[in-house]
Amino acid sequence: MNDANTTTLLDPHVATHAGEYAQAFARQCPFRHVVIDNFLAADVAAKLLVDFPPFERGNARNEAGELGGKSTVERIRQFGTPYAALDDLLQSRPFLDLVSHITGIPDLLYDPYYFGGGTHENREGQDLDPHIDFNRHPIENWHRRLNLIVYLNHEWSDAWGGSLELHSDPSSPDDRVHRVTPLFNRCVIFETTEWSWHGFSRISLPPGREQLTRKSIALYFYTRERPADELADTHSTIYVDRPLPDRFRVGRTLSEADIEKLRVLIARPDQHNQRLCRDITDLTGKLETTRTALHGGWPGRLRYFAAPARAAAQADSAVNAGAGSKPRVDHPGSCSRRRPLRTGR
Numbered sequence: 001m002n003d004a005n006t007t008t009l010l011d012p013h014v015a016t017h018a019g020e021y022a023q024a025f026a027r028q029c030p031f032r033h034v035v036i037d038n039f040l041a042a043d044v045a046a047k048l049l050v051d052f053p054p055f056e057r058g059n060a061r062n063e064a065g066e067l068g069g070k071s072t073v074e075r076i077r078q079f080g081t082p083y084a085a086l087d088d089l090l091q092s093r094p095f096l097d098l099v100s101h102i103t104g105i106p107d108l109l110y111d112p113y114y115f116g117g118g119t120h121e122n123r124e125g126q127d128l129d130p131h132i133d134f135n136r137h138p139i140e141n142w143h144r145r146l147n148l149i150v151y152l153n154h155e156w157s158d159a160w161g162g163s164l165e166l167h168s169d170p171s172s173p174d175d176r177v178h179r180v181t182p183l184f185n186r187c188v189i190f191e192t193t194e195w196s197w198h199g200f201s202r203i204s205l206p207p208g209r210e211q212l213t214r215k216s217i218a219l220y221f222y223t224r225e226r227p228a229d230e231l232a233d234t235h236s237t238i239y240v241d242r243p244l245p246d247r248f249r250v251g252r253t254l255s256e257a258d259i260e261k262l263r264v265l266i267a268r269p270d271q272h273n274q275r276l277c278r279d280i281t282d283l284t285g286k287l288e289t290t291r292t293a294l295h296g297g298w299p300g301r302l303r304y305f306a307a308p309a310r311a312a313a314q315a316d317s318a319v320n321a322g323a324g325s326k327p328r329v330d331h332p333g334s335c336s337r338r339r340p341l342r343t344g345r
Contacts, residue, residue, distance in 0.1 A: 006094040009085060011038045012099070021102045025189065028175050032191040033104065039150055049152045051186075052215055055121050069126035069203075071331035072175035074118040076217070090219060092316050099221065103189060109222040114140060122162065122214040127202035129268065130325035132238040133192050133220075135232060142222035144192045151182035152215040159202050162214045164188060167197035170240040182214055192220070194232050197240070202264070208210035236279075241268055 006015075012038060014021070025034040042047070058071035076083045089095050091110035100106050111117065115138060122128075133142050149164070156162065158181055168176040180188050189198055205212055242265065248258070 004056065006089060009041055009044050009089045010095075010098075011041055014039060018098060022296065025103055030166055030178060031193065031196045032103070033166060033178075034189050036187045036189070038185050039185075040185055043083070044082065045150075045152065045185040048086065048217065049215070050122055051080055052121075053119055053150060055123070055213065057121065058121065064072050069123040071121045071201065072118070075117050076114065079119075081277070082217040086217075095164050096221075097147070099146070099189070103146060103191070105191075105223065107223055107225075108145065109140075109142055109224070111137065111220055111222060111283050113137075114221070115139070117218045117220050120214075120216045122200075122203060122220050124203055124205050124210060126214075128199040129239045129242060129263075130165070130167050130197045130199040131237050132197055134236045135194070136234045138221070142224055143226040144220060145223050145226065146189060147186070147192055147196075147198075147220040148187065148189045148219040148221065150187075150217045150219075151166055151186045152184055152217070153182050153212070154184045155209070155212065156214070160206065160209075161181075161201040163200060165199055165201065166190065169195075169198075170197050170199075170242075175249060182216060188207055190200060193230055211339050241265070 021034050021036060025032050039045075042062065053071075055071045060067055060071040073079075077087045091112070096108045100108050109303060116134070120259050127310040133144060133147070136142065137144065158179055164180040166178040166180070168174075180186070190198070200214075203214060244265065245261065252258075254262075
């Protein structure tokens with residue numbers, strides 16, 4: 001894709017004001033990010049919303065494996081011409097260079113697997129605890145460097161919850177929170193580091209707007225290397241449980257909303273523990289498989305080491321097929337941690 005095609009899909013002001021956006025990105029409030037309104041050309045954004053997949057089309061199961069209020073579809077190219085054009089844009093060198101110019105991160109890599117990304121839709125009652133993201137691509141082992149999210153909501157208010165929250169440190173009583181309202185064709189780009197804590201509060205829509213959902217397209221970018229002061233051991237998504245709201249004080253009479261809030265806060269740590277148990281079970285199974293292979297002589301070892309190569313080849317074939325069947329990729333598990341994993345910062 002050439003520069004002309006890039007500017008056809010993006011609103012021209014993005015490239016024209018790239019220097020100003022670069023200055024905004026570098027301010028670190030609370031960490032490096034920039035908000036760009038009217039990011040895509042108006043007709044492109046409108047078509048993406050029209051062709052946004054139905055909630056039932058996506059993976060509507062939460063991280064506990066239960067039917068939940070969030071639906072995601074990673075492979076967006078299957079949704080027709082507008083999404084195919086967006087996919088072409090994302091992997092083009094002119095677009096990647098433009099994002100590099102804005103963020104100061106060179107040699108960005110497009111993720112053909114859309115691992116964890118794609119279309120995201122959240123319904124009433126859904127929230128996302130503050131967290132930092134997994135830091136390595138599960139297949140390529142690239143460093144995850146940037147989140148780029150485009151919102152597709154013509155109507156939204158911070159009072160409804162669901163606004164993106166960028167935290168300085170969610171486990172600290174001095175946590176500073178910067179909110180980004182997820183309005184139509186608004187793009188937010190932020191760094192993915194050991195201190196880029198983010199999430200959103202529970203969606204609670206007002207009467208008459210219960211049919212609204214929070215729609216976005218989430219895109220993640222990688223590099224083969226990253227600065228030494230940002231390096232950390234490979235980890236999955238790390239969550240911090242939300243604290244008890246200030247309104248809970250001695251003498252307060254609990255309302256129905258208060259009781260529901262307490263139910264959620266009590267259940268959330270148990271959900272994190274269940275994820276940890278599944279992760280440990282999975283790792284134990286892999287350890288047993290490795291042990292069996294190592295004690296099975298050369299034939300067993302050859303089968304063991306050949307399996308990842310076969311899986312990678314199958315995944316590459318599916319990616320090259322475009323809108324064909326998606327390779328099955330096990331997502332990294334999630335764990336709950338109270339402090340960020342900061343190395344050399």
